[in-house]
Amino acid sequence: MTVLADSTSSSPLHFAQYFLDHSSEDLRLLWSHTWLSVVPVVIGLLIALPLGWTARRYRWTYPPIISITGLLYTIPSIALFVMVPPLLGLDTLDPLQVPIALTVYSVALLVRVVADGLASVPEDTVQAATALGFRPVERFFKVELPIAVPVIAAGLRVAVVSNVSIVAVAGTIGLSNLGQLFTQGFQLSTPDAYYPPIVLGIVLCVLLAVVLDLAVVGLNRLLTPWRRAVPS
Amino acid sequence: MIRFDAVTKRYPDGTVAVDSLELTAASGQITVLVGPSGCGKTTSLRMINRMIEPTSGTIWLDDTDTASMATHELRRQIGYVIQHAGLFPHRTIVDNIATVPFLLGTDKKEARKTALELLERVGLPPHFAKRYPAQLSGGQQQRVGVARALAADPPVMLMDEPFSAVDPVVREQLQDEFLRLQQELGKTIVFVTHDIDEAIKLGDQVAVLRVGGHLAQLASPVELLSRPIDAFVAGFVGRDRGYRALGFTTAGTLSTRGEPTVTLGAAIPKGTDTDTWLLVVDAQQAPQGWLDLGADFTGHETVSDELLYRGGTLATQGGTLRAALDACLSSPSGRGVVVDDGGALIGSVTAREVLELIEARETERQP
Amino acid sequence: MIADVVTWLTDSSHWTDTKFDTGIWTQLLAHLKFVGIALAIALLIALPLGLFIGHTRRWGWLVAGANALRALPTVGVLVLLTVIISPHFQGRTDTGFLIPTEIVLVLLAVPPILSNTYAGVQNVEPGIRDAAFGMGMTGPQVLLRVEFPISLPLIFSGVRSATLQLIATATVASYLPLGGLGRFIYDGLAQQDYPQMIGGGVLVAALALLTDLVLATIQRYVVSRGITRRFSSKQAVPDSRIAAVHETDGAHA
Ligand SMILES: Nc1ncnc2c1ncn2[C@@H]1O[C@H](COP(=O)(O)OP(=O)(O)OP(=O)(O)O)[C@@H](O)[C@H]1O
Ligand SMILES: [Mg+2]
Numbered sequence: 001m002t003v004l005a006d007s008t009s010s011s012p013l014h015f016a017q018y019f020l021d022h023s024s025e026d027l028r029l030l031w032s033h034t035w036l037s038v039v040p041v042v043i044g045l046l047i048a049l050p051l052g053w054t055a056r057r058y059r060w061t062y063p064p065i066i067s068i069t070g071l072l073y074t075i076p077s078i079a080l081f082v083m084v085p086p087l088l089g090l091d092t093l094d095p096l097q098v099p100i101a102l103t104v105y106s107v108a109l110l111v112r113v114v115a116d117g118l119a120s121v122p123e124d125t126v127q128a129a130t131a132l133g134f135r136p137v138e139r140f141f142k143v144e145l146p147i148a149v150p151v152i153a154a155g156l157r158v159a160v161v162s163n164v165s166i167v168a169v170a171g172t173i174g175l176s177n178l179g180q181l182f183t184q185g186f187q188l189s190t191p192d193a194y195y196p197p198i199v200l201g202i203v204l205c206v207l208l209a210v211v212l213d214l215a216v217v218g219l220n221r222l223l224t225p226w227r228r229a230v231p232s
Numbered sequence: 233m234i235r236f237d238a239v240t241k242r243y244p245d246g247t248v249a250v251d252s253l254e255l256t257a258a259s260g261q262i263t264v265l266v267g268p269s270g271c272g273k274t275t276s277l278r279m280i281n282r283m284i285e286p287t288s289g290t291i292w293l294d295d296t297d298t299a300s301m302a303t304h305e306l307r308r309q310i311g312y313v314i315q316h317a318g319l320f321p322h323r324t325i326v327d328n329i330a331t332v333p334f335l336l337g338t339d340k341k342e343a344r345k346t347a348l349e350l351l352e353r354v355g356l357p358p359h360f361a362k363r364y365p366a367q368l369s370g371g372q373q374q375r376v377g378v379a380r381a382l383a384a385d386p387p388v389m390l391m392d393e394p395f396s397a398v399d400p401v402v403r404e405q406l407q408d409e410f411l412r413l414q415q416e417l418g419k420t421i422v423f424v425t426h427d428i429d430e431a432i433k434l435g436d437q438v439a440v441l442r443v444g445g446h447l448a449q450l451a452s453p454v455e456l457l458s459r460p461i462d463a464f465v466a467g468f469v470g471r472d473r474g475y476r477a478l479g480f481t482t483a484g485t486l487s488t489r490g491e492p493t494v495t496l497g498a499a500i501p502k503g504t505d506t507d508t509w510l511l512v513v514d515a516q517q518a519p520q521g522w523l524d525l526g527a528d529f530t531g532h533e534t535v536s537d538e539l540l541y542r543g544g545t546l547a548t549q550g551g552t553l554r555a556a557l558d559a560c561l562s563s564p565s566g567r568g569v570v571v572d573d574g575g576a577l578i579g580s581v582t583a584r585e586v587l588e589l590i591e592a593r594e595t596e597r598q599p
Numbered sequence: 600m601i602a603d604v605v606t607w608l609t610d611s612s613h614w615t616d617t618k619f620d621t622g623i624w625t626q627l628l629a630h631l632k633f634v635g636i637a638l639a640i641a642l643l644i645a646l647p648l649g650l651f652i653g654h655t656r657r658w659g660w661l662v663a664g665a666n667a668l669r670a671l672p673t674v675g676v677l678v679l680l681t682v683i684i685s686p687h688f689q690g691r692t693d694t695g696f697l698i699p700t701e702i703v704l705v706l707l708a709v710p711p712i713l714s715n716t717y718a719g720v721q722n723v724e725p726g727i728r729d730a731a732f733g734m735g736m737t738g739p740q741v742l743l744r745v746e747f748p749i750s751l752p753l754i755f756s757g758v759r760s761a762t763l764q765l766i767a768t769a770t771v772a773s774y775l776p777l778g779g780l781g782r783f784i785y786d787g788l789a790q791q792d793y794p795q796m797i798g799g800g801v802l803v804a805a806l807a808l809l810t811d812l813v814l815a816t817i818q819r820y821v822v823s824r825g826i827t828r829r830f831s832s833k834q835a836v837p838d839s840r841i842a843a844v845h846e847t848d849g850a851h852a
Contacts, residue, residue, distance in 0.1 A: 074811050075804040076767030082784055082800035086600040161670055168672040172774045173788055182678040193682045198675060205672035213670075283733055307735030318730030322748045322823035332734050364825030380734075390733075 010194045015203060018196035026181070030204055033177040036170070037163045037212060040099050041156065044106025045114075051107070052114025053140060066112055073108035077166045080104065081173060098170045105166070106159050113155030117148030146223065153220035160212040164205055178204050233259045234280060234388065234422060239289035241275050241445070249275040250445035252289065259387075260418040264435035266425055268468070272445035273424040277390050280422060281310045293388065308332055311381030311389035311419075315397050317373040319365035325351065325376055326361040332384040343383075350379040355409055371402040378410070382417070389421045396425065407433060428469055432457065432476065440465050454480040478554035481593060483586070486549060486556060488570050488579030496520055497536070500529050509565035512540055517576040519546060519569050546571050549578055553593070557586045603794040608801065621778060623802065629778035630806065633697075633769040637704030638762060644705070645712035646754070653720025653750070654742045662717050665710040673768055677703045681775055693777055700772040707768055708761040715757025719750025748823060755818040759811055766807045780806065 019026050051069075055062040075083075080101040085094050121144045129143040171179015181201030188194040234257040241250040249272040257263035265273045278284040280291055282303045291298045298306055319328050326347045327334075333343035348361055354375040365373055374394060381389055395403045395410075411434065414421065425431055431438045432453040440448045440456070442464055449461040457477035460466035466473075493511045494501060500523075501510065508526040512535055513519050521540030532539060547559035547570045559568030560583035567580040607613060615622040645665075652658050680699030688695030723746050731741045747754075773781030780803050787796025824830060 071808065074763055074807050076763070076770055076807055078767065078770050078781070078784060079800035079803040079807070082787075082797050083804065086604060086797055164670070165672045165674075168674045169771055172674055172771060173784070178672070179674055182672075182675050185682065186678045189682045193686065195679070195682065198679045198682065202672060202675040202679065205675060206670050209670040281733060283729070304735040304737050307733060309735075312730065312733035314726060314730060314733070316726050318724070318726040318733075320727060320731070320745055320749075321825045322751075323825065335735060335740070364823070364828075364830070366825060366828055367830060377730075 010192065010196065012195035012199045015196045015200035018200050026200070026204075029176060029178050029180060030208070033164070033167055033179075033205075034208060034212075036098060036102065036167045036175075036177055037160060037208065040102035041106045041110075041159045041163060043103050044110050044159070045152075045156065047103070047107045048110035048114050049145075051111045052118060055111065055115040056118040057136075062115065066115065069108040069111045072104055077101065077105065078169055078173070081170060095175075098167070098175055102163060102166065106163070109159050110152070110155055113152055114148070117151030117155070118144055120151050121147045149220060149223050153216055153223075156216045157213050160216060161209045164209040164212065168201070168205060178208075233257065233292075233294055234263075234420065235292040236276070237290045237292065239276075239279060239286045239291060241272070241279060241284060242287045248445060250279070250286075253445065253447055255439055255447060255450060257420060257422050258437070259420045261436040262414060262421045262423055262434055264423045264425060264431040264438045265441060266428055266431040266438055266468075267441035267448075268443055269426060271441040271443045273426070273441060274392055275445070276441070277392055277422055277424050280388075280390055281307045281312060283307075308336060308384065309386050309388065311384075311386045313374075313377045313381045313389065313391040313394045315393045316370075317365075317377035317394075319373055319376055319380070321365050323364075324361065325356075325363050325365070325368070328365065328376060329379045329383050331380055332386075336384060347379070347383060350382055351376075353382075353413065354379045371398045371406065374398060374406060375409075378413075387420055389419050391421065391423045393425055394423075395430070396427065403430075410434065440468060475554065475557075478557060478590065479552050481553045481590075483547070483551060483553045483556045483589060486547070486570055486581050486589075487585070488581055491567065491569070491577065491580040493517075493577065494523065494535055497534055499534055500532060501525070509567075511565075511569065511577070511580075513577055519571065519577050522564050524564075544569060546575075547581070548573065553586065553590055556581060557583065557590075560586055600793070600797070604797045604801065607794040607798040613798075621782070623780075623783075626778050626780050626782050627802070627806070630766070630769050630780045630803075633700060633704060633772055633777075633779055634762065634765045637701055637708055637765055637769075638758075640701070640705050641708035641712055641761060642758070645709045646716055649713045649716025649754075650720055650742060650747065653717045654738070654746060656721070659717075662714050665713050668706055669710050671706070673703055673707060674771055674774070676706065677771065677775070696772075696775040696777050700769075700775065700777060704765050704768060704772075707764050711761045711764070712754070712757045715753045715760075716750065719753030719757075720746045722753070723749050749826060751822045752818070752826060755814070755822065759814050759818075762810055762814060763807055766803065766810060770803050 051065060055065040081098055084097045084101045084104075085091060088100065090097060125147065126139070126144065129139045134143060167177055168179035168182065171177050171181075172183060178201050181197040181204075185194060185196070185198035185201070188197065236253045236255040239250060239253045240248070242248050251272075253276060255263075255276075265276055267273055275284055279286050280293075280298070282298060286299075293306070293309075319325075320331070323331075326344050329347035329350055330338075330340075330343040333346065334340070348358060351358060351361055356372060356375055356379075360368070360372070365376070368376065374397070377394065381391075395406045398406065407430065423431075423434060425434075435453055437450060437452055438456050439450045442448045448468075449456065449465045451459075451461075454477060456465070456469060457473045457480070460469050460473070470476075491511050493513045496512055496514050508524055510523045510525055511519060512521050512523050521542040522544065523535060523539060524541065527539070529539070541564050544563040545555070545559050547556040547568055549570055549572055556568060556570070559570070560566065560581065561568075563569065567582055568586070569580055570578045572578055613620075613622060614624055616625055648661065652662060677699060680702055681696060684699050685695030688698075720742075727745060727749070728741060731745045736744065769779050770781035770784065773779045773785050780799055783799025783802065784796050787793060787799060819827075819829075
């Protein structure tokens with residue numbers, strides 16, 4: 001590690017001082033952590049939408065699609081990290097292995113969410129839209145998808161929040177993100193406990209999770225203005 | 233016997249759902265609570281088995297103050313049927329029915345045997361026993377709900393709109409069977425409905441509640457129809473109450489006149505010029521419909537099905553005045569057809585004759 | 600590379616302990632031990648609590664609080680607890696590392712079990728609860744004979760998701776000097792022995808899939824068919840037309 005314990009205090013409460021002492025390095029870690037938490041979910045959603053739609057539209061595809069994605073979701077993240085490169089013919093420790101694994105995860109979680117979200121659209125509404133002359137694709141984007149937004153948003157919240165924690169796991173196998181603060185803290189803690197980087201990592205991870213969660217909530221509100229019109 | 237003695241229920245938010253209610257539900261009879269939505273029917277009913285505790289007043293079950301019993305003991309003696317049956321989805325039908333016997337510690341085999349008998353009693357085939365509630369239609373589930381309430385043979389049954397979630401045809405079947413069952417069992421039943429027709433059909437006595445939980449009138453169905461106590465009850469009972477009241481008055485033996493007939497399949501008779509309508513019966517003398525002799529019969533030699541006018545209802549000798557009058561009004565010839573219990577033709581009456589009978593009854597009743 | 604991984608996995612000397620290396624079987628057992636202890640503790644805490652909160656509808660904030668725990672980065676908490684706790688256990692035992700690991704695992708497993716149990720009980724149709732009380736069941740009887748069996752599908756999905764997270768996170772325990780299947784991943788990484796590292800990943804994945812399969816099978820037998828609606832084709836759910844026919848049959852029976 002390039003970073004040494006140059007702060008004098010090892011008190012847990014001095015994580016802010018630690019952050020100021022290493023701000024450029026920490027911001028870089030925070031930035032890459034954010035990037036790793038968000039981009040795979042977005043790509044995952046883009047892949048999950050057509051899959052979820054297919055599972056809904058052609059009922060016979062629902063069981064296979066749901067069981068395969070369910071199976072993928074069962075595989076522990078760290079196992080997926082190390083298995084992705086050989087399966088896709090990448091170098092071991094390729095920088096893409098983690099984003100790819102996280103995308104697979106997001107797809108696995110979101111396909112089901114999208115399918116269930118579309119299933120939550122009342123059949124009457126779909127029929128009415130068809131009767132009004134919407135063609136299937138048009139109906140999907142203008143009627144079914146907007147109504148499914150709340151359910152999909154709930155799934156997205158789970159996806160981003162758990163991603164923040166999973167990305168930190170990737171830090172333990174050498175990727176540069178907030179997880180490295182834990183590795184640093186762990187290594188600096190012999191023989192005596194040195195808390196600041198560890199606490200800083202936890203604080204930044206929680207903040208990131210909360211901010212991303214709120215962002216999804218806000219996006220959901222923005223996309224479903226009609227829900228606020230409901231008398232309370 | 234269930235007796236409400238000055239029972240009041242005030243909910244924590246201040247709503248007075250039931251206001252010093254005095255009411256006695258006689259043993260072996262059906263007492264119906266009826267009234268507009270929110271008038272406190274459900275609240276009153278649920279205070280009997282203490283699903284809701286009264287704010288003040290006492291509810292007596294025979295000679296016991298219900299408040300003095302442990303709630304679960306009390307409830308095990310009282311059958312309880314609710315709107316959507318509330319069956320346990322994870323238990324088979326037979327085990328649903330046997331719920332209370334199981335709770336009471338009855339031997340499992342014994343309890344299931346009784347449950348199977350009850351299943352048949354409420355009109356369901358025995359192979360339903362092993363099914364789950366999700367495999368039954370709404371009406372069938374409701375029958376199971378009734379069977380479940382009967383399982384421990386409780387002397388008292390509480391029913392909260394048990395038939396209101398099924399379609400009208402099924403509802404009528406359930407009501408008819410319920411009455412038949414009650415004739416055999418003679419339970420003390422308190423029955424809640426917001427449907428005045430159901431109340432009048434099922435009740436031995438009917439309690440009309442008004443919003444705010446006041447008892448407006450407690451009376452037998454006939455009395456309710458003929459003498460509503462005030463404008464509210466009159467309005468609630470409805471417009472055609474006079475006509476419906478006839479449903480409770482037997483016509484006695486109607487003096488009928490003979491009605492010329494033709495048998496289905498016989499040759500079409502040539503114009504007797506007195507009347508254009510001729511009654512058609514089958515080989516067993518059961519009326520089938522009317523034949524319009526003035527019609528054009530080209531292409532037809534014999535009296536066949538498609539020539540018949542069927543609309544008319546039949547009155548049974550010994551039936552109600554309402555049925556007799558309806559038979560006249562619904563008959564194309566203006567003559568109401570009267571049959572015996574076996575469905576065979578006796579003769580016919582006219583609306584005028586039935587009305588004279590009704591007037592005679594009225595003068596009898598009002599000296 | 601795939602071939603190398605297969606070779607590593609099929610080499611029987613990797614499965615049993617040798618003088619220098621701990622074998623796969625031993626690490627598998629260690630892994631299962633971490634998971635088993637944590638799962639048992641989490642069940643003991645979360646199941647009764649979830650049932651209680653769902654039944655009484657009190658203390659709902661506890662569920663929200665437990666769910667907020669999910670935002671904590673597992674690795675961070677693991678390291679923090681280790682740094683705090685392990686110095687108190689100097690010596691040859693693993694206890695100093697085992698305790699923080701189990702705490703983290705329990706923290707991880709409680710929220711899904713708790714919130715699913717709570718949601719399961721809470722979502723039991725009010726009419727069914729009402730009928731249960733109305734027939735004279737006591738509170739505990741309603742909970743155990745009605746609400747619990749009806750919530751089983753949701754409870755199981757909570758337990759399954761908790762177990763999967765435990766298996767995944769127990770891997771990270773090898774990041775500390777502890778055993779478990781994660782050992783192969785971290786050792787492989789450190790020694791640049793990539794077949795071993797990837798082989799470890801495959802083992803963890805296989806364990807997760809197998810465990811979930813076992814739990815799914817148990818669920819299948821434990822949950823009433825009346826709830827799963829897995830009916831044999833002969834007595835399928837009646838569509839309304841068939842129901843109407845039965846209805847009339849019944850009336851004239
Ligand atoms: N838990 C409660 N808290 C406060 N008010 C209540 C509660 N339950 C019922 N009420 C009020 O008490 C009154 C009587 O309610 P109740 O359910 O007895 O009516 P009901 O006659 O059964 O009506 P419906 O025909 O609609 O079922 C209503 O005004 C209702 O809003
Ligand atoms: Mg009611």
